[in-house]
Amino acid sequence: MSNGITFRFKLPLGTFTLDAAGEIPTQGVTALFGRSGCGKTSLLRCIAGLEQAADAFLSISGECWHDSANGFYLPPHKRAIGYVFQEGMLFPHLRVRENLNFGYRRTPSSQRTGDFDRVVHLLGLDSLLDRSPAQLSGGEKQRVAIGRALLNHPRLLLMDEPMAALDRGHKKEILPYLERLHGESNIPIIYVTHDLNELSRIADHLVLIEQGTILAAGPLTELLARVDLPIARDEEAGALFDTRIIHHDETYHLTRLAFSGGELTVGWIDRPAGEMVRIRIHAKDVSLALDPPGLSSILNVLPVTVVEMAAHGRGRMIVKLDLGGTPLLARITQKSQANLDLKPGMRVYAQIKSVALTL
Amino acid sequence: MGPNDLAALWVTLRLALTSTLLLLLLGTPVAWWLARSHSRVRTLVETVIALPLVLPPTVLGFYLLIALSPNGLLGASWIALGGSGLAFTFTGLVIGSVLYSMPFVVQPLQNAFAAIDRRTLEAASTLRASPLDCFFSVIIPLARPGLITAATLGFAHTLGEFGVVLMIGGNIPGKTQVLSIAIYDHVESLEYGQAHLLSAGLLLFSFLILFLVYRMNGTSLLRRETR
Numbered sequence: 001m002s003n004g005i006t007f008r009f010k011l012p013l014g015t016f017t018l019d020a021a022g023e024i025p026t027q028g029v030t031a032l033f034g035r036s037g038c039g040k041t042s043l044l045r046c047i048a049g050l051e052q053a054a055d056a057f058l059s060i061s062g063e064c065w066h067d068s069a070n071g072f073y074l075p076p077h078k079r080a081i082g083y084v085f086q087e088g089m090l091f092p093h094l095r096v097r098e099n100l101n102f103g104y105r106r107t108p109s110s111q112r113t114g115d116f117d118r119v120v121h122l123l124g125l126d127s128l129l130d131r132s133p134a135q136l137s138g139g140e141k142q143r144v145a146i147g148r149a150l151l152n153h154p155r156l157l158l159m160d161e162p163m164a165a166l167d168r169g170h171k172k173e174i175l176p177y178l179e180r181l182h183g184e185s186n187i188p189i190i191y192v193t194h195d196l197n198e199l200s201r202i203a204d205h206l207v208l209i210e211q212g213t214i215l216a217a218g219p220l221t222e223l224l225a226r227v228d229l230p231i232a233r234d235e236e237a238g239a240l241f242d243t244r245i246i247h248h249d250e251t252y253h254l255t256r257l258a259f260s261g262g263e264l265t266v267g268w269i270d271r272p273a274g275e276m277v278r279i280r281i282h283a284k285d286v287s288l289a290l291d292p293p294g295l296s297s298i299l300n301v302l303p304v305t306v307v308e309m310a311a312h313g314r315g316r317m318i319v320k321l322d323l324g325g326t327p328l329l330a331r332i333t334q335k336s337q338a339n340l341d342l343k344p345g346m347r348v349y350a351q352i353k354s355v356a357l358t359l
Numbered sequence: 360m361g362p363n364d365l366a367a368l369w370v371t372l373r374l375a376l377t378s379t380l381l382l383l384l385l386g387t388p389v390a391w392w393l394a395r396s397h398s399r400v401r402t403l404v405e406t407v408i409a410l411p412l413v414l415p416p417t418v419l420g421f422y423l424l425i426a427l428s429p430n431g432l433l434g435a436s437w438i439a440l441g442g443s444g445l446a447f448t449f450t451g452l453v454i455g456s457v458l459y460s461m462p463f464v465v466q467p468l469q470n471a472f473a474a475i476d477r478r479t480l481e482a483a484s485t486l487r488a489s490p491l492d493c494f495f496s497v498i499i500p501l502a503r504p505g506l507i508t509a510a511t512l513g514f515a516h517t518l519g520e521f522g523v524v525l526m527i528g529g530n531i532p533g534k535t536q537v538l539s540i541a542i543y544d545h546v547e548s549l550e551y552g553q554a555h556l557l558s559a560g561l562l563l564f565s566f567l568i569l570f571l572v573y574r575m576n577g578t579s580l581l582r583r584e585t586r
Contacts, residue, residue, distance in 0.1 A: 050481050076484040077492075083485035089478045093500040103486035152486050 009046040010055035018042050018212040028204035029189040039212040040192045044158050048083050049076040082149025084159040088141035090133040096144050097129040103152030111153050123147045139170030157189045196236045200280050225327030227310040227318045238282035239329045245273045261324030265299045266355045285353040286330035292349050300352040306344050366533040367541040375517040378456040382464040382513040390468035409462045420526025427451045447529040455523045463512040471505020504576045511572045
């Protein structure tokens with residue numbers, strides 16, 4: 001018996017077939033990532049039971065929810081899940097409070113944890129309770145939808161691009177709540193997205209989907225640092241670092257971060273020393289040099305080892321580097337690779353032009 | 360108002376109420392199916408239900424009369440089940456009214472159901488609502504304006520029915536004589552005073568219920584229900 005979420009689904013989807021099998025950990029946020037129309041939402045709907053694949057198996061911590069071989073299918077209303085749709089899908093005839101209570105009232109009292117106030121507080125819904133959905137902004141609707149799903153006492157929270165329908169401003173409004181949710185709840189979350197930035201901010205695990213099949217699955221930092229996956233070809237490709245704030249330099253308004261492979265100096269981060277910060281270093285912001293540069297405007301120059309390289313696009317290369325055990329990606333031209341005569345195992349210097357915070 | 364007129368009023372109200380109730384009971388599942396199904400039979404069913412909109416009531420009445428007669432399809436089955444014939448009875452009138460007013464009930468319901476986003480229902484199912492629970496706690500409240508419209512149109516249309524009733528009900532005072540036919544009788548007998556009284560009463564009543572429904576729904580009765 002597996003303790004994770006084990007699944008296998010075969011479902012025809014127009015021009016191709018969703019044919020996915022795998023295991024998702026029951027801890028943290030797992031992102032289903034892929035382009036629009038790759039089948040990631042269908043996979044999520046299969047897990048929810050909203051789509052009934054003819055060939056299907058799904059078990060959650062050893063409890064079977066779907067097993068087509070034995071003719072067993074648990075309909076969605078009997079699965080303890082929370083599902084957040086792209087556009088909220090609040091009940092328009094009910095006020096926010098009643099929307100939040102919809103699943104709560106239908107949960108057997110033995111399973112209720114009586115956390116209405118905590119959820120309302122977590123998502124900042126106090127002032128919205130008596131409004132009707134029509135009076136809410138897109139971001140507020142999504143927060144209510146997340147609250148409604150949480151109050152259904154789910155064993156599994158499923159989110160289908162919950163921020164896709166929001167503009168940048170509202171995305172910024174939702175993200176901190178999602179991060180808080182990630183930190184405070186121990187409900188596993190499966191999160192569908194096609195946005196690398198969103199993914200980097202909240203996911204721990206990644207399932208890469210292409211044309212209905214799973215290309216790769218594993219810890220996010222590991223997969224983002226692989227050069228053989230299509231994700232490395234993305235303009236926004238880059239490696240993730242979980243770092244700790246060790247020092248603030250008030251004179252120059254800079255912050256010093258430490259991670260397993262070394263230290264980095266970045267622009268001021270308005271958080272106390274000791275806190276963990278996840279940062280992303282885009283491959284396009286890393287350049288390589290054979291010798292340590294002399295005086296330079298670039299603050300972060302770190303010794304690294306070339307691990308592997310892959311060509312991609314016209315005249316471009318993606319290089320995976322090892323930074324004291326932590327992977328780093330660099331995007332360079334093929335001409336540069338030839339000039340430097342880069343080979344796996346070589347010691348070079350990585351100059352990091354900028355660091356993206358995923359705050 | 361004479362005793363016959365009062366009896367006609369009573370028959371009319373009873374007929375309209377019974378028919379409306381039956382129409383809602385039968386029309387709701389049909390409308391739901393029409394709104395959600397992709398079956399090829401759908402168009403056929405839609406057409407058959409809409410027929411009373413275009414057929415002269417006498418045509419419908421004529422075929423009903425044949426079907427309801429003791430040798431007819433419906434009449435014979437009714438007698439086999441222990442009934443005592445359908446033609447010229449109140450039960451026969453109810454059957455006729457239900458068929459005749461069906462499109463007025465099914466169409467607003469169908470529009471109201473079709474306007475409900477499938478994902479709203481999926482959301483309810485992910486929140487532990489069984490299909491039946493979902494029907495009463497989500498579908499019915501969301502389709503409320505359509506339901507009110509359907510009930511009103513069904514009721515008002517049955518109230519004003521003439522041709523079908525005349526063909527299958529005969530004109531038996533106290534049994535099958537309804538207001539519209541009582542008015543016709545008064546006019547034929549040149550009793551314009553009584554005809555006026557009944558006509559004005561029907562006019563006022565119809566005006567009032569339609570006015571109330573328009574106010575409640577805040578929308579035109581035959582417009583697509585998009586709420």
